[in-house]
Amino acid sequence: MLTVETRHAIHPSHARDMWTEELREHFLAQGMFREGEIRLVYTHYDRFVMGGAVPGSGRLTLDVVEETKTPSFLDRREMGIVNIGEPGTVEAGGETYEMGRGDVLYLGMGSGAVSFSGAGRFYITSCPAHKAYPSKLVTLADCKEVTMGAPETSNKRTIKQFIHPQVMESCQLILGYTSLEEGSVWNTIPSHIHDRRMEAYLYWGMDEESRVLHLMGEPDETRHLFVANEEGVVSPSWSIHSGAGIGKYTFIWAMAGDNVDYTDMDFIQPKDLR
Numbered sequence: 133m134l135t136v137e138t139r140h141a142i143h144p145s146h147a148r149d150m151w152t153e154e155l156r157e158h159f160l161a162q163g164m165f166r167e168g169e170i171r172l173v174y175t176h177y178d179r180f181v182m183g184g185a186v187p188g189s190g191r192l193t194l195d196v197v198e199e200t201k202t203p204s205f206l207d208r209r210e211m212g213i214v215n216i217g218e219p220g221t222v223e224a225g226g227e228t229y230e231m232g233r234g235d236v237l238y239l240g241m242g243s244g245a246v247s248f249s250g251a252g253r254f255y256i257t258s259c260p261a262h263k264a265y266p267s268k269l270v271t272l273a274d275c276k277e278v279t280m281g282a283p284e285t286s287n288k289r290t291i292k293q294f295i296h297p298q299v300m301e302s303c304q305l306i307l308g309y310t311s312l313e314e315g316s317v318w319n320t321i322p323s324h325i326h327d328r329r330m331e332a333y334l335y336w337g338m339d340e341e342s343r344v345l346h347l348m349g350e351p352d353e354t355r356h357l358f359v360a361n362e363e364g365v366v367s368p369s370w371s372i373h374s375g376a377g378i379g380k381y382t383f384i385w386a387m388a389g390d391n392v393d394y395t396d397m398d399f400i401q402p403k404d405l406r
């Protein structure tokens with residue numbers, strides 16, 4: 133079963149006037165992971181798509197998605213898949229990929245139908261592509277790690293880069309995930325924006341009762357969302373995307389836009405946040 137929800141792009145001056153439920157309706161993605169289903173959120177931010185596939189005891193295939201009006205979803209798109217569950221299998225382009233928890237699969241434009249099976253919980257990201265780069269399984273052992281922050285500022289964290297120019301080539305998609313060190317709670321501090329790229333977060337590895345206080349909005353008009361495990365946040369190019377967790381968490385970040393330069397960020401110091 134395939135479900136696709138569309139999210140239109142919101143102007144920052146509109147977001148300023150939103151109350152809590154409206155902010156959640158436009159920027160929070162809930163219920164993406166349901167057994168036996170593929171559930172996608174098709175955004176109008178760089179036409180980025182995020183979603184989940186949980187095959188359970190069956191097999192799920194992602195092929196035609198009406199929203200793209202192409203014969204197959206990946207005809208003019210690339211895809212990044214992260215397995216946030218137990219080991220599972222993805223088949224695409226005549227290849228079979230065995231994915232452990234935390235492994236990332238890149239599928240190039242024209243890969244055709246994508247099938248999911250096994251005990252995996254597959255987080256799906258996709259954006260338009262202009263060239264068919266080779267598909268590639270990037271395991272945890274193959275990613276590039278960058279350590280940032282410090283325990284004194286409660287933001288010591290490891291950024292694992294998978295779909296990233298230093299690891300492999302892609303058209304627009306950049307993807308990886310960040311984990312906090314014991315005792316640290318803050319991600320992405322100092323905050324930043326990048327008007328050249330949108331970004332989407334998926335928070336995972338959290339206890340049922342935990343929540344992340346996700347900060348969004350223009351730097352001088354911040355808003356927040358309380359986010360639970362396996363929920364996503366769409367971050368427009370004008371919005372900061374930082375958070376603090378009540379309990380442990382990891383988050384997958386993925387971006388699409390004009391460049392694939394992870395370091396292209398405009399930082400905002402805490403004193404300038406409002």
Ligand SMILES: O=C(O)C(=O)C[C@H](O)C(=O)CO
Pocket residue numbers: 280289291309310319320321331373385394397
């Ligand atoms: O902890 C961080 O800092 C991040 O993970 C930052 C994100 O990767 C990001 O926002 C990249 O633009």
Ligand SMILES: [Zn+2]
Pocket residue numbers: 324325326331373397
């Ligand atoms: Zn960012």
